[in-house]
Amino acid sequence: MKLTKTTMALAAAGVIAGAAWAETAMADYDAYTVPNLVYRTGAYAPNGIPLANGFIDYFNMLNERDGGVEGIKVNVVECETGYNTKVSVECYENLKNEGQSGALVFNPHSTGVTYALIPKASEDKIPILSMGYGRTSAADGTVFPYIFNFPTTYWSQASAFIKYVGEKEGGMDKLKGKKIALVFHNSAYGKEPIKTLETLAGTYGFELMLLPVDHPGQEQKATWLQIRRGKPDWIFMWGWGVMNQVAIKEAAAIRFPMDKFIGVWWSGSENDVAPAGPAANGYLAGTMHAPGSDFQAIADIKKHVYAKGNGAGEEARIGEVLYNRGMLEAVFTAEAMRNAIKIHGTKDIRGEHVRDGFEAIDLSEADFERLGLKDFMKPIKITCENHEGNGPVAIQQWDASAGKWNIVSEWIEPMHDVVRKLVKEDSAAYAAENNITPRKCS
Amino acid sequence: MLYRETGQFKRNYAADQQLFPIFQDKILLAIIVTVAVGVIPFIINDYWSKAILLPFMVYAFVALGLNILVGYCGQISLGTGGFMAVGAYSSYKIVTAFPEMNLILAIVLSGGCTAAVGVLFGLPSLRIKGFYLAVATLAAQFFLIWMFNKVPWFYNYEMSQITAPPREVFGVLVSGPQASPAAQYLFVLGFLAFFTWIALNLVRGRVGRAWMSIRDMDIAAELLGIKPLKTKLLAFAVSSFYIGIGGALIFHIWLGTVEATEAFDILQSFFVLFAIIIGGLGSVLGAYLGAAFMALMPVGLKVVLVDWIGMVPVTAKHIEFILVGSLIIFFLIKEPHGLARMWQITKEKLRLWPFPY
Numbered sequence: 084m085k086l087t088k089t090t091m092a093l094a095a096a097g098v099i100a101g102a103a104w105a106e107t108a109m110a111d112y113d114a115y116t117v118p119n120l121v122y123r124t125g126a127y128a129p130n131g132i133p134l135a136n137g138f139i140d141y142f143n144m145l146n147e148r149d150g151g152v153e154g155i156k157v158n159v160v161e162c163e164t165g166y167n168t169k170v171s172v173e174c175y176e177n178l179k180n181e182g183q184s185g186a187l188v189f190n191p192h193s194t195g196v197t198y199a200l201i202p203k204a205s206e207d208k209i210p211i212l213s214m215g216y217g218r219t220s221a222a223d224g225t226v227f228p229y230i231f232n233f234p235t236t237y238w239s240q241a242s243a244f245i246k247y248v249g250e251k252e253g254g255m256d257k258l259k260g261k262k263i264a265l266v267f268h269n270s271a272y273g274k275e276p277i278k279t280l281e282t283l284a285g286t287y288g289f290e291l292m293l294l295p296v297d298h299p300g301q302e303q304k305a306t307w308l309q310i311r312r313g314k315p316d317w318i319f320m321w322g323w324g325v326m327n328q329v330a331i332k333e334a335a336a337i338r339f340p341m342d343k344f345i346g347v348w349w350s351g352s353e354n355d356v357a358p359a360g361p362a363a364n365g366y367l368a369g370t371m372h373a374p375g376s377d378f379q380a381i382a383d384i385k386k387h388v389y390a391k392g393n394g395a396g397e398e399a400r401i402g403e404v405l406y407n408r409g410m411l412e413a414v415f416t417a418e419a420m421r422n423a424i425k426i427h428g429t430k431d432i433r434g435e436h437v438r439d440g441f442e443a444i445d446l447s448e449a450d451f452e453r454l455g456l457k458d459f460m461k462p463i464k465i466t467c468e469n470h471e472g473n474g475p476v477a478i479q480q481w482d483a484s485a486g487k488w489n490i491v492s493e494w495i496e497p498m499h500d501v502v503r504k505l506v507k508e509d510s511a512a513y514a515a516e517n518n519i520t521p522r523k524c525s
Numbered sequence: 526m527l528y529r530e531t532g533q534f535k536r537n538y539a540a541d542q543q544l545f546p547i548f549q550d551k552i553l554l555a556i557i558v559t560v561a562v563g564v565i566p567f568i569i570n571d572y573w574s575k576a577i578l579l580p581f582m583v584y585a586f587v588a589l590g591l592n593i594l595v596g597y598c599g600q601i602s603l604g605t606g607g608f609m610a611v612g613a614y615s616s617y618k619i620v621t622a623f624p625e626m627n628l629i630l631a632i633v634l635s636g637g638c639t640a641a642v643g644v645l646f647g648l649p650s651l652r653i654k655g656f657y658l659a660v661a662t663l664a665a666q667f668f669l670i671w672m673f674n675k676v677p678w679f680y681n682y683e684m685s686q687i688t689a690p691p692r693e694v695f696g697v698l699v700s701g702p703q704a705s706p707a708a709q710y711l712f713v714l715g716f717l718a719f720f721t722w723i724a725l726n727l728v729r730g731r732v733g734r735a736w737m738s739i740r741d742m743d744i745a746a747e748l749l750g751i752k753p754l755k756t757k758l759l760a761f762a763v764s765s766f767y768i769g770i771g772g773a774l775i776f777h778i779w780l781g782t783v784e785a786t787e788a789f790d791i792l793q794s795f796f797v798l799f800a801i802i803i804g805g806l807g808s809v810l811g812a813y814l815g816a817a818f819m820a821l822m823p824v825g826l827k828v829v830l831v832d833w834i835g836m837v838p839v840t841a842k843h844i845e846f847i848l849v850g851s852l853i854i855f856f857l858i859k860e861p862h863g864l865a866r867m868w869q870i871t872k873e874k875l876r877l878w879p880f881p882y
Contacts (some may be wrong), residue, residue: 168788202701
């Protein structure tokens with residue numbers, strides 16, 4: 084009896100191994116493969132779900148409304164990572180040759196995973212769109228030809244925050260002697276802005292308080308005790324997942340003025356503020372696009388996808404900040420694919436063609452109107468040399484009684500001279516360490 | 526049937542003491558070696574390398590190290606993730622400080638660094654045992670990870686995420702994105718084969734017997750003349766050496782970039798501990814089987830549920846959580862001594878087939 088069970092177990096193991104051999108054979112003709120690394124499970128799932136929904140809904144809408152991109156359907160293949168780097172690497176290797184086109188672009192959705200995939204994807208000639216996250220110095224297209232992090236980066240965003248604070252304080256010279264605390268996720272992601280903020284602290288003479296919070300971020304009592312003792316004038320936050328809502332609740336508990344508390348754009352979604360209730364009213368966060376569902380493209384998604392019962396999530400949650408961000412990733416991806424088809428004059432595109440498509444992205448106000456996204460964001464232009472696109476940053480504010488985000492600032496132009504210099508230094512160091520010869524861009 | 530040993534006689538001590546005394550085991554081993562060296566390097570691709578074989582081999586390596594400490598010497602450790610991080614970060618420091626150094630030497634040196642750290646954290650084992658020691662080594666896990674995230678010297682004052690620079694071994698690129706899957710596979714396989722051979726000999730010799738006597742009853746072992754200090758610290762040193770090399774291989778070959786807080790967190794310690802419990806404590810084969818179970822079962826389930834049945838990935842993930850958890854419980858109920866013991870029983874049955882008792 085025992086023997087039969089063991090044999091069965093061994094046979095099952097054999098079947099599973101055989102399955103893995105066979106899986107690459109599946110080809111999906113007449114469709115573009117756009118894989119998406121998502122996390123609908125794990126510690127960061129509440130944020131991962133709307134991101135993933137926005138992405139897949141937009142492509143499903145294009146498939147229904149226009150028959151895909153330039154008449155070819157788009158097959159969005161999700162791979163569940165649980166925000167784990169090792170699983171993400173497995174997903175990447177599994178999906179990179181999927182379908183007839185192979186993977187056309189990867190969205191890693193985590194700064195750690197982006198770092199892991201940068202060298203590999205550059206070698207495989209598959210572009211990575213790390214939209215507003217990932218390695219900031221990848222903005223240098225001469226060293227990182229396949230990595231894109233437009234519309235702007237963490238470093239640009241940090242400099243925009245300083246400009247915003249300077250404006251609120253009545254001039255950049257008033258920053259002298261002010262104290263700014265940075266509450267950050269204690270990882271490569273959270274540490275991204277430190278260098279920029281330290282540089283700017285030297286320039287403008289404000290004092291920087293660094294307060295790390297460990298993953299996942301439920302425990303922050305000590306951090307906020309330090310804030311009560313240190314009495315900073317402003318707080319910046321580089322958080323993700325549950326860390327954000329805990330921080331906002333703690334800030335409310337010590338009665339820190341919410342309109343002096345600015346989160347990075349990954350700390351500014353409905354999930355982050357809603358748990359704190361009315362206390363979160365007035366909380367600020369950076370953003371790269373408008374919130375809300377008042378756009379033609381979203382109306383199309385409701386009409387072509389949700390009305391037919393094919394929606395990925397709940398219809399009521401369309402228009403949330405992270406949903407719109409997922410959709411924006413899909414918009415950029417689709418536009419890059421369109422550009423690639425135009426540039427190369429063929430519908431038989433691969434990852435390297437889409438790379439050229441990304442470098443040709445030049446979206447004006449009129450283009451956004453054509454896409455059904457009037458006033459969704461500012462015009463953006465990517466070049467071979469500049470993969471960041473120098474997009475501006477806006478500040479949005481949470482209105483707790485209405486339960487929605489409103490953009491309350493002008494679109495702030497980041498300090499490009501400061502950031503570009505730091506980017507050049509860092510990418511040059513990376514190139515030296517990894518024997519990369521920067522390519523010529525003209 | 527298959528394992529019938531009739532007619533296999535030992536004529537001298539050397540024949541009696543060889544690693545694989547049974548003829549059928551030698552055939553099995555020869556087949557495995559032929560496939561591993563003669564077939565796989567020619568057909569391996571990126572997916573098989575990065576998603577299946579490298580994870581399996583590096584986890585087998587780390588599990589082997591932990592099994593020496595927990596399985597053979599009976600010292601429970603939850604610091605595995607921290608020691609893997611020591612291996613990864615020290616090898617990073619070594620290869621960036623001495624770019625000309627051979628990668629093999631650098632990785633072995635990083636194993637040495639980890640051994641030193643392991644001995645340091647093994648010192649409490651002289652006073653405390655069992656769960657109390659598990660808690661003490663847990664402190665190693667938290668302290669080491671905190672240190673690698675906090676002190677910029679360890680990551681060369683860049684971001685706390687470290688990236689493996691491209692390095693050649695005997696003119697063949699083995700780390701970095703351009704390295705071929707076959708070269709990376711053979712590199713890790715070489716490490717694994719060599720150190721498995723060392724471990725097999727270590728655990729059946731004087732040292733291994735001393736470890737096992739400490740595990741079974743330390744007071745009796747002391748009365749027999751085995752010095753607990755030396756023996757326990759040696760177990761910590763050897764175990765950490767293996768774990769450190771495993772961490773360095775994860776960093777240089779498999780992932781190419783790691784962040785201490787993410788790649789070597791407490792869950793890694795549990796993962797490897799589960800691997801040796803399921804595989805079989807106090808068994809070299811158990812480390813292999815446990816690593817295969819823990820590292821490959823999720824991938825296999827994903828292939829079956831998503832690619833074959835066509836399930837939505839997130840649903841498949843939830844079912845995978847349930848299935849892997851249930852399978853662990855099932856295996857432990859059916860065979861508390863792990864998969865290695867199951868294999869041993871299978872061998873016994875095959876010896877008497879078709880009428881086993």
